[in-house]
Every structure is written in C-alpha cells, then in structure tokens.
Amino acid sequence: MNLGIIGCGLIGVKRAAGAGFNRVVAVTDVIPERAHKLAAQHSGCVAARDARQLLQNPAVDAVVVATTHDQLVPMTMAALKAGKHVLVEKPGARNSSELKPVLELARARNLVVKVGFNHRFHPSLLKAREIFLSGVMGPLMFIRGRYGHGARIGYEKEWRADAAISGGGELVDQGSHLIDLSRWFLGDFTDVSAYLPTCFWDMKVEDNAFMLLKTAHGQAAWLHATWTEWKNMFSMEIYGRTGKLQIDGLGGSYGPERLTYYQMLPQMGPPETKVFEFEKEDKSWALEMEQFAAAISGCETISAGIEDAYAVLSVIGLAYTASRG
Secondary structure, eight states: OEEEEEOOSHHHHHHHHTOTTSEEEEEEOSSHHHHHHHHTTSTTOEEOSSHHHHHTOTTOOEEEEOSOHHHHHHHHHHHHHTTOEEEEETTSSSSHHHHHHHHHHHHHHTOOEEEEOGGGGSHHHHHHHHHHHHTTTOSEEEEEEEEEOOOOTTGGGSGGGOHHHHSSSHHHHTHHHHHHHHHHHHOOOOEEEEEOOOOSSSSSSOSEEEEEEEOTTSOEEEEEEESOOSSOEEEEEEEESSEEEEEEOOSGGGOOEEEEEEEOOTTOSSOEEEEEEEOSOOOHHHHHHHHHHHHHTTOOOOSOBHHHHHHHHHHHHHHHHHHTO
C-alpha cells in the first residue's frame, strides 16, 4: 500500500515510522520544512506543495491525516472525495456533529476510514482483552481509569488550549483514549456525568476531566484525565465478577508497561496473581497500520472505526453538557 501523510509533526513522523511494509510515497505539511525533512527519510517519497497536490497523486492509495483537530474533517473529506482510504488521528473531529458527514461519505463511497486510537494496540491492552474474552473473569462490573501528564512551560499558549482548534481540553485529548478503551470492554454508555475544571493552567479549556459513565446494564467507568499529573502516568483497572485486570504504564515517560491479572479463588481471600511485563519498544503504531491495511483488504479488525469515534465524541459532547449543569 502506498501512503500519503498529511501533517508531518510528531504524530505524522510516528505514523511514517510505523508504516511497516507499506510505502510512504508523499507527505505534506503547512510548514514545508517538516515535509521535506520527513520525505528525505523515505526512499522515493516526495514532499507535496499542499494536501490538494498530494491527493491528486495517483500513486497514493491511502492517506494518514495527522493534523490539528480543526483540519481532521476537512482533510479526511477531501481524501474521501479523491477516492482514498483514510487513517485519521483521534479523535477524528472536534465534535460528533462535525464527524457525521465523514461517516456518511465513507459509506457512500465504500471507503475505509479508521481512527487512530492506537492504545488498543499496546500489548497490555491486547493481552487484557484476550483474557477478558476468554470468559475467566465473568461479566464485567466496572472500570477505573486514570491518564495524565504535566504538560510543559507555555502549554496554555499551544493549539490544544484553543477550543476553536482542538474542540476542547484534556477531555478531548487523553480523555478520548480512556473513553474508547472503556467502550471497547464495556460497550456503549447511556448515562454521562462529568466535572471539568481548570485547576492550574491559565486557559479557557479544562485541564482535568472527571467522568462517571454508565451503560444500559448498570456497568460503570470512573475516569480521570489530567494535564496536572506531574509525573506522567497511565492506569486502568477492569473488574469482573471473578477477576481483575490492572494495566500500568505505557512505556517511555509513562513507566514500564505491565498487566497484572488477579483471579478470584472459590474460597475468595488472596487471589491468584499473574504479572505480564512488556519491555520492548512501542509497536502500537505499526500494529494499527497493519490493521488499517487489513481492513482495506476486507478483513475483520479490532481497530477503531468511524462509528467508534462518533460514539466517543458523543460521550464527550454529553460530558460537556453535563458539566455545565
């Protein structure tokens, strides 16, 4: 598969590095120097003048959209109109209303659109889902998830602090990952409560998101996403009636990635415990790209689709409404 990449910042570079057996043949960015730098790293790759020129390139089979949030939908729509399959970065749009035309056009053109919720492909989450699907934990009861970083000097002046560009604050940023993973295990949420304060940063969007999400069956996800976590962290606990899965870390600055499985015994008391350690490099980007290519070939995949992104953004919209009272 020949890939075109729109947006050559940090995520665009990661997507290019995770292309695997696919070929990066064209890239573009609003900052031309970034596009030229990335193109130079891939044999035969050209730096297009703009997205229009990239999409007109007949060699491009599929497109990765790795822009700021305000450009995710315009670039994805343009790619679909050009007949290209798309992997668009999470959250896919600034809100669910903005994403709906993408869903409709993808269906009408019979094109694949996947959304970059790459955390599904971290080894701890893949193993956790394998254990969950085996049935040994029994029915799930609830999830407790936390995800946060401490930002950096000047963060309040970056684009993520501007709702017109980002669509919102930490709820949209890391909160969308927590919601997607919780849906992946529990299913759709029908009741949403939220408290979205700005605790530290001088910005007009929330720097913390506290959420209580409930399914129609009474299962709950208690989630906290924060830009005031002074030591980067990720933690998710998944509770079944007869077992618990605990994921800690994502590698790098988030600490070693580890899954701990606690299996309840018939007599209860201390559970059987099994620990899985994952110390290799983050392959989630490459695995997600493999799944994108597989989906284009007509295979079933576990990657997030446009419908998943729409559901996540719908929860986010309800959280904003709930937080206002």
